Amino acid sequence: MRKKLVAGNWKMHGNLAENNDLLNAIISGVTELRSESVAVCVPYPFIPSVQDKLKKTNIAWGAQNVSQYDKGAYTGEVSTTMLNDFGCSYVIVGHSERRTLFGEDSKIVAEKYVAVQKAGLTPILCVGETLEQREAGTTEQVIGEQLNAVIALAGVDSLSKAVIAYEPVWAIGTGKTATPQQAQDIHSFIRSGIATQNASVAENLTIQYGGSVKANNAIELFAMPDIDGGLIGGASLIASDFIAICHAMQN
Ligand code: PEP
Numbered sequence: 281m282r283k284k285l286v287a288g289n290w291k292m293h294g295n296l297a298e299n300n301d302l303l304n305a306i307i308s309g310v311t312e313l314r315s316e317s318v319a320v321c322v323p324y325p326f327i328p329s330v331q332d333k334l335k336k337t338n339i340a341w342g343a344q345n346v347s348q349y350d351k352g353a354y355t356g357e358v359s360t361t362m363l364n365d366f367g368c369s370y371v372i373v374g375h376s377e378r379r380t381l382f383g384e385d386s387k388i389v390a391e392k393y394v395a396v397q398k399a400g401l402t403p404i405l406c407v408g409e410t411l412e413q414r415e416a417g418t419t420e421q422v423i424g425e426q427l428n429a430v431i432a433l434a435g436v437d438s439l440s441k442a443v444i445a446y447e448p449v450w451a452i453g454t455g456k457t458a459t460p461q462q463a464q465d466i467h468s469f470i471r472s473g474i475a476t477q478n479a480s481v482a483e484n485l486t487i488q489y490g491g492s493v494k495a496n497n498a499i500e501l502f503a504m505p506d507i508d509g510g511l512i513g514g515a516s517l518i519a520s521d522f523i524a525i526c527h528a529m530q531n
Contacts, residue, residue: 285317285508287372289490318526397434437481440481444486467506493512499528
């Protein structure tokens with residue numbers, strides 16, 4: 281059976297005191313859930329304290345970005361080795377905010393994906409279309425190109441050590457969620473496309489949905505056959521909502 285994963289993406293929110301309260305609540309709210317089924321991806325400066333709090337729990341942690349380079353004169357960047365030093369399991373790569381606000385194209389995303397795997401960490405590779413692309417009927421083409429850039433550099437087998445997050449850009453932080461069927465259609469498109477290259481990798485691949493997942497829509501979304509949990513932005517900052525979403529995954 282493939283692994284389900286709910287991961288929180290805290291983005292650039294929070295401070296030490298708020299994070300402590302948030303994590304304390306999440307830790308006690310998910311104690312009975314399967315180990316490795318919940319993760320939080322937090323801003324870099326908080327990783328050491330998050331590691332300290334989570335190391336004896338069933339919750340994993342990770343980062344929201346990383347450099348594609350191993351080391352060197354890259355002012356302001358953080359390497360995969362540094363993330364490894366602090367026990368990270370996951371790194372989000374290709375989030376639409378990085379693609380659009382920070383100019384990360386598919387080549388950079390693929391290089392980051394490779395760097396993350398080379399360090400033994402698991403990339404959460406985000407793909408998704410904008411509203412204009414959906415309305416123009418190019419959703420599958422866009423997602424196919426985003427995936428192919430990674431497969432061309434890393435090979436399809438690399439997906440056995442990755443998580444994909446389908447995140448329609450029009451649903452991120454907007455309160456507009458894809459309907460369960462809209463999300464399922466794209467998840468199935470992703471899985472079947474990969475299956476043409478490696479059926480067993482496709483079958484075992486965790487594909488999360490992300491985009492305004494809330495406590496009140498998670499059960500329906502996660503009930504779809506190709507949706508294996510979620511990448512959660514806004515709702516991951518509200519302990520009761522995030523806990524409810526984690527429990528929805530188990531249904
Ligand atoms: C995200 O940023 O990955 C995300 C899914 O955000 P939200 O849940 O707030 O839409």
